Amino acid sequence: MALQAASILPSTVSIYKEGKSNASLKETGFFGVSVPNNHLKAEFDWSLIKSKEFRKRELPVRTIRAQTATTTPAITEAAPEAKKTLRKCIVVITGASSGLGLATAKALSETGQCHVIMACRNFLKAERAAKTAGIPKENYTVMHLDLASLESVRQFVDTFRRSGMPLDVLVCNAAVYLPIAKEPTYTAEGFELSVGTNHLGHFLLARLLLDDLKKSDYPTKRLIIVGSITGNTNTLAGNVPPKANLGDLRGLVGGLNDLNSSPMIDGGEFDGAKAYKDSKVCNMLTMQELHRRYHEETGITFASLYPGCIAETGLFRNHVPLFRTLFPPFQKYITKGYVSEEEAGKRLAQVVSDPSLTKSGVYWSWNKNSSSFENQLSEEASNAEKALKLWEISEKLVGLA
């Protein structure tokens, strides 16, 4: 049995049909339906989302019926029991003020079925970025989050909860990359900045927001942590020095600063590029540990991904100008690993809302035809023992244990 968008009522929000296999849902998908955007803009009252009454009130809905593929029934024919109504999906994206995060927010907004919380450290920049990207006001909210401060992470969680909005998807996307730094810099709590921001800030955020995700009544709840090929030493890209390596995590145990031991997880000398790649290994290990601990109990889908080499994003803002000039053509014409921000945003948006990507514990990648597939992680990035150790040390560092 196939699903069809049988009736699109004027004030529509979203479609969903529960209890269908991924295979059948795939045919329609969240992206497969044309949404009358102007209706959404005009008629969706986003203050409904904010209100405490949110869960009680029924938002305007589009209906979809399960039926055989050939007939297109009139709206009135829809049997009440076959109707499913759904509010907008509330998606928190960290670092949505540029690059992948912004492109994802835009792609999700364009479905007309999501409201994005842009969790950003620079409020004005995020507002401007959303405006420039053409994201309609009713499809996003900017909230302050500085992942380089655990206090800010806790404050963000508090602000979000006070907004009264449910949480359906969390996307841990923000990152910093400091390839030419000679000396380490630190987060507010004194952790080396790359691992402190990319891993520890997100670790605390994910742990705290897990409770909110559990409470969501949305049909699919997801927690996504952006990974990367460069953290995976089973690839060519992952073998460009310096290579990721967490070692026995002695530097992390010491608190990632050179007062106690070392700013590097493995206890070695500071290297900004390695710290970034190590942080990506942490992101991928954390996703798997979350999956092992919580997937069965909560039904939440945990996923990571490599969206492709988005060679023109702000991630390379700290690299030497020559690198920033040569890197995009190198990736386009030599490695052929290049993707545009727009394409990468669509990929991450799939992991957020495509009904066919609900498998948990997966590291998604895309092939040359832009089809998603489950990719293999390197030995270290899939080491369950290391994931557990990382989890336990991280929870001590962020004050959860």
Ligand code: LMG
């Ligand atoms: C280092 O900087 C930092 O010092 C280090 O701390 C760490 O951060 C590291 O992993 C990150 O980066 C990078 C440094 C050396 O780069 C520079 O400082 C200068 C920029 C060099 C540009 C690097 C990009 C590669 C450009 C290749 C040429 C591109 C031409 C493109 C045009 C295409 C048009 C059609 O960075 C390096 O590690 C680069 C090493 C130097 C390589 C130079 C030769 C490259 C040849 C490319 C082919 C490689 C082979 C591979 C595969 C494919 C086959 C077909």
Ligand code: NDP
């Ligand atoms: P960008 O630099 O464009 O985006 C990073 C975002 O993170 C920015 O919005 C930035 O905010 C935000 N950010 C940085 N530090 C903090 C902080 N302390 N608190 C809150 N937000 C912060 O890079 P990309 O879009 O490329 O990176 C996004 C993700 O994609 C990262 O996880 C990266 O590892 C991953 N990735 C990127 C690839 C690529 O080729 N570019 C490839 C594979 C993975 P602000 O705008 O204020 O600076």
Ligand code: PMR
């Ligand atoms: Mg890499 C063969 C494929 C390939 C891919 C997909 C990437 C992705 N890179 C590849 C190959 C190579 N790179 C080769 C052969 C070289 C030597 C010339 C090379 C170099 C290189 C540098 C110097 N690449 C880099 C850098 C960076 O500074 C970037 C980095 O490591 O950031 C941590 C980077 C990247 N290459 C990629 C991707 C996706 C990056 C960005 C890193 C990330 O977002 O995780």
